[in-house]
């Protein structure tokens with residue numbers, strides 16, 4: 071399974087092509103649109119989100135509500151496009167310096183991208199580096215969630231910190247993905263209402279001061295069988311793949327799995343998840359410090375990942391920069407942007423993780439049609455029960 075995306079932030083549309091989705095999967099456009107709306111939400115977003123109304127349009131690969139096995143082509147229109155038609159024109163005759171950028175924003179791709187691609191106008195970098203691209207990845211991730219949902223595998227996310235304000239851990243402890251979805255706040259997708267209110271106040275303060283905020287979000291994948299990913303080769307380790315996917319989201323600077331950085335301060339006896347037998351004789355654990363991954367392989371427990379987002383580098387109160395045309399010290403360029411996009415990034419995180427899990431799932435249980443995948447999956451589940459001697463153990 072693979073995909074490509076294309077599209078500029080202020081171009082006509084964002085597009086994606088997915089290859090390798092098996093035939094026979096029911097497509098629920100409402101679910102995909104719901105995820106797109108969630109990505110647009112979250113307190114602290116900028117003016118662009120009141121212009122856009124992201125909706126998925128499929129151009130191929132579906133017939134009568136089911137995938138056909140052919141590549142799926144997806145499109146999300148940019149409603150802002152009519153305001154940018156001149157500035158973003160493809161025609162040489164329309165060449166203009168209007169809205170061109172020559173003073174890079176520290177922390178953005180502007181300078182490094184300008185040097186690499188030799189662009190005089192850094193807008194050519196900004197337009198593709200913008201987190202607008204993540205809209206199409208959310209659609210692609212939602213589509214993979216539909217596939218995973220068919221096998222009762224569910225991915226969800228929630229915000230655990232913004233601008234240094236942390237949600238209490240007690241609100242997420244032991245919750246299923248369905249409970250998380252129900253309890254998640256509507257403002258910042260946080261499970262701790264008190265912390266969410268403080269975060270909102272901090273966003274207001276940062277906005278008034280022309281500043282921006284980062285934060286941390288957590289992702290859970292529930293219902294995954296053991297055996298996805300592999301210890302036998304570095305690039306097949308599922309933790310490597312999931313961390314890479316999260317790091318591909320703009321502004322993500324760190325990823326944790328399970329206990330993550332906290333494990334470094336613990337003794338081995340307090341860092342691992344001991345194996346026990348429950349009253350029915352089934353192998354179980356009472357903790358999940360490994361975050362559902364051991365040796366790069368899913369171990370049957372919930373996958374727990376966290377990602378850290380830096381504050382968005384477009385500041386109204388500009389940082390110092392250098393104008394590349396005049397070589398003079400100048401405040402960095404200001405573009406319309408968000409004060410805080412951590413809730414949006416949590417939705418993107420959920421999407422990219424769903425995609426990688428679905429990809430690993432189809433690598434293990436491959437098939438051209440959904441029924442072939444089902445057969446491989448249930449055969450494997452039987453083999454696992456037999457291996458663990460659980461065929462005669464009640465669930």
Ligand code: EPS
Pocket residue numbers: 079116117118119150199200201202203205382383384405406407408411414
């Ligand atoms: C975004 C659209 C962008 C920004 C934001 C994310 O729209 P515009 O630049 O027209 O305001 O709001 O992009 C960034 C924060 C960034 O650094 O590029 C979106 O759809 O998510």
